[in-house]
Amino acid sequence: MMSISGYKTGYVAIVGRPNVGKSTLLNHLIKQKISITSRKAQTTRFRIHGILTDAHSQFIFVDTPGFQRRYRSQLNQLMNRVVQQSMQDVDVILFVVEAGRFGHEDELVLEQLPNNIPVILVINKTDFLTDKLQLLPFMQKMANLFDFATIVPVSALQNKQLSDLTAAIRNHLPENPPFFTEDEITDRSERFLAAELLREKVFRQIGEEVPYSVSVMIEQFTQEGNLYRIHACILVERENQKAIIIGKQGKKLKDMATQARKDMEALFGSKVYLEVWVKVRSGWADDAVALKSLGYE
Ligand SMILES: Nc1nc2c(ncn2[C@@H]2O[C@H](COP(=O)(O)OP(=O)(O)OP(=O)(O)O)[C@@H](O)[C@H]2O)c(=O)[nH]1
Ligand SMILES: [Mg+2]
Known part of the structure; x- marks a missing residue:
């Protein structure tokens, strides 16, 4: 039985430019492969929920397509709208970037971030860094760009610092009983x-x-x-x-x-x-x- 008092449940949107590892992060957080991933940009096309339930909290992660500006097809416009809508009704936003890299495409997503919802900066792919000290100036630079609730470096692929990330997210989730049963892992059929x-x-x-x-x-x-x-x-x-x-x-x-x-x-x-x-x-x-x-x- 889960204790209801003090239990936290909420929605967590995962946003970022194409290819930063959003879907990989979702799969590794919930320990199931539900969202597809590849080395190519723009793999994800649909919003998908992945649900992680533990004794004290339920995280409903919302994976989104990487915000994209290159082609103006109707498909791409729909995908961008999905990203914007996904950020509206959530309790926390994870803004994912790659360690040591912050380019124009990341900046475009940063500009879309709302200022009334806590945003956690997730610095992914830290396994690429040969020297972890390289992270400090990058974190400093990023902290100057936006008022992030906190900054958490991770390696989604290697499952590094993922529990630090869930602990940081939990701080911003509202008290709620779980919305889903323990065996539900996604909203998709x-x-x-x-x-x-x-x-x-x-x-x-x-x-x-x-x-x-x-x-x-x-x-x-x-x-x-x-x-x-x-x-x-x-x-x-x-x-x-x-x-x-x-x-x-x-x-x-x-x-x-x-x-x-x-x-x-x-x-x-x-x-x-x-x-x-x-x-x-x-x-x-x-x-x-x-x-x-x-x-x-
Ligand atoms: N080395 C390393 N590679 C990673 C990590 N996380 C993701 N990747 C790789 O980065 C590539 C893109 O990952 P995805 O999860 O598909 O990225 P995405 O942000 O969902 O991409 P879109 O859906 O296209 O927006 C894949 O080849 C992943 O294996 C990580 O922590 N370390
Ligand atoms: Mg994806």
Whole structure:
């Protein structure tokens, strides 16, 4: 039983420019892989909640797409709106930057930060630093830019200082009973998570340009006892991209499907039968109806 008196529950938005490690941080905080990650910028497209429950607190983390300014497609505008909306109704904001790096893209996010909600500066990827003393001048510089509630250096990937971070967040959470049961880890459906795990493989395995033209749709999702039967469709914008995804003798597609299936089996704790097709559907990133049917808000 959890004691209700003194129990704290609240929402924590994770924001920052693309590729700083927001989704990696979320996954490592909740110790489950629910948000997809890759070396490419703009991997995350959808807001997703990840829930961490302990004996004294419940953290509802809100992962967001990296705020982005490069392309003005309808998809990018939607993504930026998601970031702005995600910052409105939360109790704490984690502004994530990379150790020793603060550039124009970070500055654009900094400008969006509200001044009526506590903002914790998270300096990620400290494992890249050869000398931890390099952090001090960087922290000093950052402290001069904004009135942060506190500054916490971490390495999300190596699980370093993550308990310092949760302790710092807890200081700013309101007293509330838990909103979710202990076994709830996300607000997204298994169907959504399945689509994302497959999209992650495309982001990780296909060269630079194609992933941004790719989207995944689940056409069938059924559960028969301990078996999930999933039919997924990878949507691309052009015929030549379809060939790239499928690869020589279908090898690329087969590899991606196998890896996605393994991730799904680990996350769902079940056997998964996965079938994947590739279809050309041009212009989906600029088509409001298509965006809605794919799960964009
Ligand atoms: N060395 C190191 N790499 C990290 C760390 N955290 C994240 N990364 C890597 O940074 C890359 C980007 O991570 P993501 O979690 O996808 O970044 P993101 O901020 O969610 O990116 P977008 O969704 O595109 O905005 C991946 O290759 C991660 O493995 C860290 O603490 N140390
Ligand atoms: Mg992300």
